[in-house]
Amino acid sequence: MSGDWQPGQRIPVEHELATEYRCSRMTVNKALSALAERGMIVRRRKAGSFVAAQQIDRTVMDIQDISTEAELAGYQHDYQMLMRRIERLDASDAALLREPAGAEILRLQCLHLVDGKPNAIERRIIMLDAVPLARDEAFASVPPAKWLLEQVPWSKARHIIRAVSADAATARLLETERGEACLTLIRQTWQNGGTVTYVEITHPGDRFQFAGDFQPAEKDAFDHTTRRSAT
Amino acid sequence: MSGDWQPGQRIPVEHELATEYRCSRMTVNKALSALAERGMIVRRRKAGSFVAAQQIDRTVMDIQDISTEAELAGYQHDYQMLMRRIERLDASDAALLREPAGAEILRLQCLHLVDGKPNAIERRIIMLDAVPLARDEAFASVPPAKWLLEQVPWSKARHIIRAVSADAATARLLETERGEACLTLIRQTWQNGGTVTYVEITHPGDRFQFAGDFQPAEKDAFDHTTRRSAT
DNA sequence: TATATCTATTTGTATAGACAAAAGCGGGTC
DNA sequence: GACCCGCTTTTGTCTATACAAATAGATATA
Numbered sequence: 001m002s003g004d005w006q007p008g009q010r011i012p013v014e015h016e017l018a019t020e021y022r023c024s025r026m027t028v029n030k031a032l033s034a035l036a037e038r039g040m041i042v043r044r045r046k047a048g049s050f051v052a053a054q055q056i057d058r059t060v061m062d063i064q065d066i067s068t069e070a071e072l073a074g075y076q077h078d079y080q081m082l083m084r085r086i087e088r089l090d091a092s093d094a095a096l097l098r099e100p101a102g103a104e105i106l107r108l109q110c111l112h113l114v115d116g117k118p119n120a121i122e123r124r125i126i127m128l129d130a131v132p133l134a135r136d137e138a139f140a141s142v143p144p145a146k147w148l149l150e151q152v153p154w155s156k157a158r159h160i161i162r163a164v165s166a167d168a169a170t171a172r173l174l175e176t177e178r179g180e181a182c183l184t185l186i187r188q189t190w191q192n193g194g195t196v197t198y199v200e201i202t203h204p205g206d207r208f209q210f211a212g213d214f215q216p217a218e219k220d221a222f223d224h225t226t227r228r229s230a231t
Numbered sequence: 232m233s234g235d236w237q238p239g240q241r242i243p244v245e246h247e248l249a250t251e252y253r254c255s256r257m258t259v260n261k262a263l264s265a266l267a268e269r270g271m272i273v274r275r276r277k278a279g280s281f282v283a284a285q286q287i288d289r290t291v292m293d294i295q296d297i298s299t300e301a302e303l304a305g306y307q308h309d310y311q312m313l314m315r316r317i318e319r320l321d322a323s324d325a326a327l328l329r330e331p332a333g334a335e336i337l338r339l340q341c342l343h344l345v346d347g348k349p350n351a352i353e354r355r356i357i358m359l360d361a362v363p364l365a366r367d368e369a370f371a372s373v374p375p376a377k378w379l380l381e382q383v384p385w386s387k388a389r390h391i392i393r394a395v396s397a398d399a400a401t402a403r404l405l406e407t408e409r410g411e412a413c414l415t416l417i418r419q420t421w422q423n424g425g426t427v428t429y430v431e432i433t434h435p436g437d438r439f440q441f442a443g444d445f446q447p448a449e450k451d452a453f454d455h456t457t458r459r460s461a462t
Numbered sequence: 463t464a465t466a467t468c469t470a471t472t473t474g475t476a477t478a479g480a481c482a483a484a485a486g487c488g489g490g491t492c
Numbered sequence: 493g494a495c496c497c498g499c500t501t502t503t504g505t506c507t508a509t510a511c512a513a514a515t516a517g518a519t520a521t522a
């Protein structure tokens with residue numbers, strides 16, 4: 001516990017730390033790289049390593065496919081295809097996805113049931129350019145998430161979690177009240193810079209939540225107490 | 232692209248991969264360790280490395296302190312202390328926190344304003360055993376999250392994100408409608424196995440969301456296409 | 463059969479050395 | 493001033509080697 005590190009403060013160079021702690025530079029490098037990956041320090045060649053300015057609380061959330069999740073919890077998962085339509089991307093969706101309007105898409109809507117009870121509505125857009133095989137796929141037995149997973153690897157994903165009030169259609173499908181608080185997970189996945197799919201999954205708020213853990217894992221590298229945000 | 236990996240399938244041992252790809256075992260080890268850290272494979276000494284069973288979509292969410300978040304976005308942050316009371320942990324909260332009932336706690340409730348508008352209600356429990364200094368702190372100028380951060384390092388955190396409908400009191404404070412969908416972030420932090428603090432932060436759903444990114448970063452180690460869940 | 467012990471395999475981690483890549487810095491030129 | 497060039501520092505990464513730690517599987521023992 002040799003004290004706190006102020007944001008922006010420079011950390012001694014690897015070589016110095018190595019001699020100070022009687023270990024090889026590789027070992028120091030590994031430790032500092034781990035800290036950098038966690039966002040606690042920032043490293044720049046020639047400039048050096050610095051305590052990160054915004055000390056952020058990085059939480060790892062395990063966000064799963066509904067069917068997998070149900071399976072793991074030992075529940076039965078089922079789903080119904082409510083809509084399946086080939087369209088062209090309209091202006092508003094194009095802006096949302098940041099893809100050119102007019103691109104051919106497959107628009108899906110389906111209802112997921114866990115243990116026989118409605119658990120989520122999935123509204124999905126699949127870019128047919130990126131996944132041409134989807135054009136002829138009915139998704140009769142395999143849910144779209146699973147099917148896509150087997151067809152297309154993705155290289156980047158972005159998630160957004162929102163609270164929304166159930167509109168009339170959503171409430172009816174999820175067998176809940178209109179205006180009920182729902183948790184919507186929005187996920188967009190990319191491959192080679194192009195969108196593969198965009199999906200909004202809406203869960204009834206009283207039957208769903210997201211959980212995530214964080215532990216530093218690094219064994220207090222170099223005996224310093226590192227600061228963290230948001231307690 | 233030598234094909235997919237089936238969950239549970241065994242990966243050749245480091246030594247074999249090293250000779251196959253003409254690199255040192257250290258390099259292989261680093262690559263596989265990175266995959267293991269991402270949860271894509273599971274490694275066990277003597278047994279070997281295996282493709283992870285539940286292929287989970289790990290998303291890193293940066294969950295920040297409200298005041299920090301507002302600052303970063305260039306907004307003005309303010310807050311009002313609504314309640315500050317020393318109590319003893321009752322049975323229901325004890326069960327929630329998994330701490331023994333009767334422990335002395337400081338219960339806080341405050342309202343956060345961003346750019347003058349109500350943005351969140353913070354309901355917090357601070358364990359006075361873990362943070363004795365909190366007993367005499369009025370939190371007049373420094374918000375509890377920031378103050379705690381400076382006082383107590385934590386070693387483990389758990390987050391839960393839920394959608395809830397605003398009750399009458401919440402709606403009034405957040406200047407929104409009763410029943411409005413809200414996003415609640417629950418965070419519990421520990422130090423040495425004991426709870427430091429437990430907090431519920433409720434945001435109006437129309438003014439808040441959580442976002443998280445994921446990219447594999449590993450440059451497709453060993454030319455295999457790894458599977459990932461939930462597209 | 464159940465249990466303890468040994469052994470070989472596999473991962474985990476540390477080390478010293480080497481070179482590559484990025485980038486800050488200064489000096490020179492215009 | 494701006495711009496270019498090369499020097500040097502610092503991080504990034506790989507290699508070969510070595511040993512430690514865990515443990516699956518085989519063997520011995522009760």
